Amino acid sequence: MRCLVVQTVLITAAALTSVRGQGIPRTISDRRGGPPLQVRAVQHGTAILPCDLRPPQENDSAILVVWYKNDITPIYSYDMRPKPNEQTRHWKNPDHLNERATFKATTEPAHLNINRVEENDEGDYRCRVDFTKSPTRNSRVQLTVIVPPHKPNILDDNERTVPTVAGPYVEGGLMRLTCVVFGGRPQPVVRWWRGEMLLDSEEEASESSSGPRRNTLVVTMLTRADLHAEFTCQASNNNISQPVSASVRIEMYLRPMSVQLLVSDLAPLSAEKKYSINCMTYGSRPPAKITWYLNGKSLDNYSDTISPDTNMTMSTLNFKATLQDHKKKLTCRAENNKVHGGVDEANWELDINFVPVLRLELGSNMNPEDIEEGDDVYFECKVHANPEAYKVVWKHNGNVIQNNAKNGVFVQRYDLAFRKVNRSQAGNYTCVASNVEGDGTSNSVELKIMYKPICLPDQKLVYGVARHEEARVICRVEAYPAPHTFRWAFNNTEEMVDVPQARYKNSTRRTQSILTYRPVTEMDYGMVLCWASNTAGLQKNACMFHIIPAQKPESPYNCTLTNQTTDSLSVECTAGFDGGQQQYFFLEVFDQHTAILQANRTSKDAAFTVAGLEPGKVLKMVLYAANSKGRSKETLLEGFTLKVAEKQTGTPIPFEFTPLLGVLIGVITALVLVTLVILGALKLKSDRRAQRPGDLPVKKATAPSAEELYDTDDRNPDVVPTNKDSDYQLTGSTAGTPLAVQTTPDGQSATMPAHQINHLQGLPPTYQINEYNNYPTLPLSGEVTYAELCLARPTTLATTGMDSKLGVIVGGKPYTKEATVYACIDHSVRQPTPLGFQQQQQQQQQQQDSGLVTPGSGIISGKHHPREVVTVRTPLISTQESCV
Structure with a gap:
């Protein structure tokens, strides 16, 4: 079918040629009306060539349209007669427009479209239209093809092409850009734009019509607003198409706009404290370099942080304020060395x-x-x-x-x-x-005030030495200036004799002198005296030292158990007289049941801590002191280690409260209340009966007396006093165990601390309450007995004391504190029942009233002679109270 259409078109074309050969004119006079229609098209664009298809008379129609170029070559035909296929209506010359041409017959006017116009498409075009009845119509179109210019090329001051970014230029400097445009028919016009604003520029004409076009843009005094500004060069030679253009963006170096020290109100700093001081600058391109100075001296302990947009730089100085920095000037300097004069700084006078x-x-x-x-x-x-x-x-x-x-x-x-x-x-x-x-x-x-020498306190004043042994007596003095001479003398109560200088030597410190003394006979024991002299004069009061025969030390006393745990305990004692020589203290710990040694400790002080013991052990402790002359008597002490708490196993039984249980609890509560009321009444009656006027202390409304020295617990007969300094002590026995470590019948340890007993006047200092050899009649029973001894309270007491200078015990000094009274409980007497106890109490009261037994007969005298013992026996569980 397509072959038939092509053949038809060719036949028609041959016929038309034959007609022209018969005398039809072929010039421009063949078309109707005036000169050719001028049509312009831009290269690579679309050309529209119009053609009039309207018939000149009614009842007529166009049947064939043929397009010629330059009036010779047919390039396109369109058959308007009915066709089975639309594609068979079109014919195109493959050697000319090929597929770029398309005829639109349905538009008004009809036209031929030439796509992707080329420069050789320019020329004369003729449109011939054949009608059914009317003669053929020819119309001419002159097509002009416009060649646009090439894309502009932008050059900098150095005639180098600028691709997209020009610069960088310096703030306040000059910018020169040149736009070069090649090609274009007709010659283009070159202009500079900034956004939508046309700029003044200098256009240069080329020497030849085909040469390049140039336009130079000059901007003086660039400002911060020119940063990233876009400048566009346009070249245009028609009003059909968009002009060709090239744009560049301006890059600039900018000075810092501001530098600020971020210090709140420039508050004062505190010396020797560390601070983080911030300095901020912004507006610099590239980011400013920040440096710190203190009075012109560079600092280096800082770090910089640049914001993501590089517009701001934050510098943090780690600064430790010092006293020397007060009133100094701290400087934060921001500098952009790309810009001339691109330096700014902030200063702060430190107030520290x-x-x-x-x-x-x-x-x-x-x-x-x-x-x-x-x-x-x-x-x-x-x-x-x-x-x-x-x-x-x-x-x-x-x-x-x-x-x-x-x-x-x-x-x-x-x-x-x-x-x-x-x-x-x-x-x-x-x-x-x-x-x-x-x-x-x-x-x-x-x-320094010059004064005569005086003796230093806390010196060793008593020296114990055996015959033919040497004692080094040290005399220490205080003086200013230091003493230059010392004098020694010996006094044995008969005469005072100066000691030869060869017997002593002065220390290199010039504040002490050392006497080497050797007693030979009993007359060589006595007192030695020391004097020192300096520029201010001779020492007024001599330093006195006692030379006594060396002896064994005294036993430690007032021993107390402290800090008892499951595996350790501590013992603290008071040291006795050292016998005139250096003494050491020893502690031996034995298992009371097996007599096996558990621990052995030595100390320069009378204090020990023993660890690593077994829990739940009853212990016997032996304490004594020793020096070069021997060891003291032993001081016995008993103690124990705590038991380890037992673990309770088994599943707990949930408790359920029932109505029957509630009734039972109510009944028991009522019985208990009734019982308490009855017991209270009986107790009140018993107290009134037992109270006697002679037993009650009377406090006179006078100035403070010895009564006020008693502890407040002493006034309550139902309270067991525990104060170590109280005027009477309670003692007990459980197989020889002190009350402080006794075990009660319920298996729990007694919480009462071990009481200490002070020496009475004339009593040897080695006598201890824990030396049970002094009590041979103490029973080894497991019964615990408590007793209270009430005696008349004296207002004065002659007490003993230690002479700090002589190192001996002196007595007879009046003292206002009440005396300590000791009593011994005789355990050899037993009463089987509380009734027997009441009879014995009444009997003792009768003896006391008759003068056979005095309240003070239980006091221990200074000598160990037989004592009359006041015995009070009270069962462990008894409601009776006794006061003898």
Whole structure:
């Protein structure tokens, strides 16, 4: 079918040619109306060539359309007669438009479209239309092809092509860009635009019509607003198509806009504290480099952080404020070295608060090495502080000095003066100033006041030495200046004899002298005396030392058990007299049942801690002291270690409260209340019957007396006193165990602490309450007995004491505290029933009333002679109370 259509078109074309050959004109005069229609198309665009298909008369129609180029070559035909297939209507010359041409017959006017117009498509086109009845119509179209220019090329100052970004240019500098355009028919017009604004520029014409077109843009004094501005070069030679263009973006170097120290209100800093000080700058391109300076000296302990858009730089300085930085200038400098003059900085004068710094000085006209008792002395305290100190305190050897004009002490804020100083005012002086930052302490200035030597306290005053043994007696003195000579003398109550200088030597410290003394006979024991001399004079009171025959040390006493656990315990005792020589203390711990040694400890002090013991053990402890002359008597003490708590196993039975159980509880509660009421009434009646006027202490409404020295618990007969210093003690026995470590019948340990007993006048210091050899009649029963002994309370007592100088016991000194009274409980007497106890009590009361037994007959005298014992026996569970 397609072959037939092509053949028909060719036949028709041959016929038309034949007609023209017969005399039909072939010039422009063949078309109707005026000159050719001018049509323009842009290269690579679409050309629309119109053709009039309207018949000249009615009842006529077009049947064939043929297009010619340059009036010679047919390039396209369209058969408008009915066809079975639309594609058979079109014919295209493959050597010319090929597939780029399409005829649109249904539009008004009809037209031939030429797509992707090429430059050689330019020329004259003729459209011939054949009608059914009317003659053929020819119309001409002149097609002009416009060749657009090439894309502009933008050059910088150095004639180098700028692809997308121009610069960078410096803020305040000059920018020159040149746009070069090649090609284009007709010649294009070149212009510069910034956004939608046309810029003034200088266009240069080319030397030839086919040469390039140039346009140069010059911008002076670039500002921050020109950053990233887009400049576009356009080239256009028609109004059909869009002009060709090229754009560049401006990159610039910018100065820092601002530098700020982020310090809140420039608050003062505190010395010796660390701070993080922030400095911020923005607006610099590239980001500014921040440096820190303190009074022009570079700092390096900082770090910088740049924002993601590189517009802001934050620098953090780690700064430790010091006193020396006060009033110095801290500088944060931001610099962009890409820009001339691209430097900005922020300054801060530091205000640093610091603890007062003090300098204490003795008066400027005083010689610190030539101050004697009776001179006037003054000090100056120089204070440097920020803020100013609100208080200044003066101290002498750490103690605050108060103003006392009466005694010649004058305290002012920054000055201290003494009138007629004495030896007690010598020592170290400091001043302390306070402000909001704290307290500042000055240097210590020692005030040296010349005075005669005096004996140092806490020296060893008693030396025990055997015959023909040597004792090194050390005499220590305090003096200023140091003593230059010492003198020794011996006194045995008959005469005082100077000791030859060869017998002693002075220490290199010049504050002590050592006497080597050897007693040969009994007359060589006695007192040695020591004097020292210095520039101020001879020592007024000699230092006295006692030479006694060496002996064994005394036993430790007042031993107390502390800190008992399952595997350890501690023992603390009071050391007895050391016999005049160095003594050591020993502790041996035995299992009371097996007598096996459990631990052995040695100490320079009378205090021990024993660990690693077995739990639940009853222990026997032996304590004694020893020196080079032997060991003391043993002090016995009993104790125990706690038992380990037993674990309870089994599943607990849930408790259920039933109505029957509630009734039972109510009945039991009522019975208990009734019983308590009855017992209370009986108790009140019994107390009234047992109370006798003679047994009650009477407190007189006078000045404080010995009665007020008693502990408040002593006034309550139902309270067992536990104070170590109370005026009477309770003792008990369970197979020889002290009351502090007894076990009660319920299996629990007694909580009462071990009581200590003080020595009475004349009683040997080695006598201990725990030395059970003194009580041979104590039974070894498991019964615990309690008793209370009430005696008349004396108001005065002659007590014993130790002479600190002589090292001997002296007595007869009056003392207002009441005496300690000791009583012994005789366990050899037993009463089978409480009734027997009441009879015995009544019998003892009758004997006492008759004068056979006195209340004080149970007091132990200083000698171990037989004693009359007041025995009180009370069953463990008894409602009776006794007071003998």
